[in-house]
Amino acid sequence: MSERIPLLEVKNLKKHFISGILKKRKVLTAVDGISFVIYKGETFGLVGESGCGKTTIGRTIIRLYNPTEGEVFFDGDEIGQMSERELKPYRKRMQMIFQDPYASLNGRMTVTDIIAEGIDTHHLLEGDEKQERIYELLEKVGLKREHASRYPHEFSGGQRQRIGIARALAVNPELIICDEPISALDVSIQAQVVNMLEDLQDEFGLTYLFIAHDLSMVRHISDRIGVMYLGKMMEITTADELYENALHPYTKSLLSAIPIPDPTSSIRDRRVILKGDVGSPINPKPGCRFASRCRFAKPNCFTDTPELREINEGHFASCHYIEEINGI
């Protein structure tokens, strides 16, 4: 990465969901003050366990949800508060690939209709040109021309995910938000899709926000990674740095929990098994969200919320005692 131009910048983004009224009013703080930058041409991985808010971030960026607070800059323009009309040109520049290839394709539409939807909405191409473009996209994602007139139910999970990718590519986006694009696929198919995403990135200079919970795949595909826990960012750094030199206690235990496909591995002996469950994002208490499961927690961890600070160059972590824990 010679010149690092930010494509997407998220500042203090919050997304709260409110349920109930008056005394029963509950606030679910899915995303609670997250900031990060994604540079042009890179893959930013976002990891965390279920309920940490990673999917909500993706959906808020692409404005499937409206942010409660905070700003989202796309190529320098604030899009978080834009009206639908103002937003339309930006919609073409950001696309999304969803987790479930069975639920994200309309079963009553042919592959052509599915892929053409974006092209039609943005009036990009018509007639034969459009059809040609669809054939080209199908071939790009490893499907055949003949598939264009078929319906989603005729395809396997891996093939459906390819259709979803073709649909995202149809409008020539700059940023693609991949929300767990491979978790529903078989192991041998996952590698096919990941390789394809990498090839497409090289060919079209795409920028990815890659949301996942599979840490080994995230490491493989990402340049930089953010680790989330209950709506807060715990750590951000480069992929290699994260796996070699994680600083935050949560990241450390998350990494050590990955099952390793090597029975002789010595990592098993050094494993830290986290006690307890992920807490609730409903009406969260002050302090560090991870404090109740953290073995280094001290009294002020339960009262003061730590800020995300730069510890080493380009390596951010949010923990009061990061220096003490890591002997820095």
Place this chain on the structure above:
Amino acid sequence: MSKILEVKNLRTTFFTHLGEVQAVRGISFDLDEGGILGIVGESGSGKSVTSLSIMGLVDDPGRIVEGEILFEGTDLTKLDQREMTKFRGNEISMIFQDPMTSINPAFTVGNQLREVIMAHSDLNKEQAHERALELLRMVGIPDPESRIKNYPYQFSGGMRQRALIAMAIANNPKLLIADEPTTALDVTIQAQILELMRDLKDKIQSSIILITHDLGVISEICDKVIVMYGGMIMEKADINSLFANPQHPYTRGLLLSIPTNVTGKKKRLVPIEGSPPDLMDPPSGCPFSPRCPHAMEICLKKAAPLFKISETQEASCWLHHKDAPEVKGFVKVEGDLS
């Protein structure tokens, strides 16, 4: 070591209105007493149907069409439902994948635990309650006295899986089948559950069959592995041999397609091209042959027998035949059959 379970030439087919789905196609394996056997495979490989066959839970339109399942010498396929009930939940029990749906939401956890206990013992309600508390404590549920009165929705995913494990081990089963027990869980919770299973195995001295798609989970906990594909066994080995020296192209492909923790430059993943076979109309030869980089003519016609590579490893691949072309890493075996 004596065998607790012997499966011989098991064949389970589903007779649907669209045609016969041959989910399990003639597999044989056994399980040592006290052992943990992993069955690994992708969706549609037949791993879950294998476990349901052992449990006697294959439902219409499915049926075991051939083979024997010997549990301590008793052929389970010959038993009627009433006789099978004596084994199920007692001598053999099962942990299912999804802790959200395999527990009844309308009854308290304690109620369901007591039911399991009382179905197979003479304990009265109070004794069963005591036993239920003991079980919840064993599986690491904090404050069992109050938790036992909770409904499943009041439990988190990890705790529900713990409660299900408590039910599964309630009658000290000799054989515990866990079908993807950690797939629905987060990775930190998965680590907790795997540790719990390792602990419990020693405490209750049962043998375990663990079914998963995740080679990582296999290597964490199992001592032997079966690799299934398209309803057949591709490779059988102890875990050290399997990971150090896979002897089937499919196993090899699987291991190559997961990212390794090699530092520095990004290595490109090596996927297995193509997609899994259609079990309505499976390839007549080796099920993996359409995707196999080494496929030969015979592979398309006839599935290979299990060649015995060593004392601890067998693989069903023609590359081990003495007349096969030399492929790096694949051992040649004298004689035809294992």
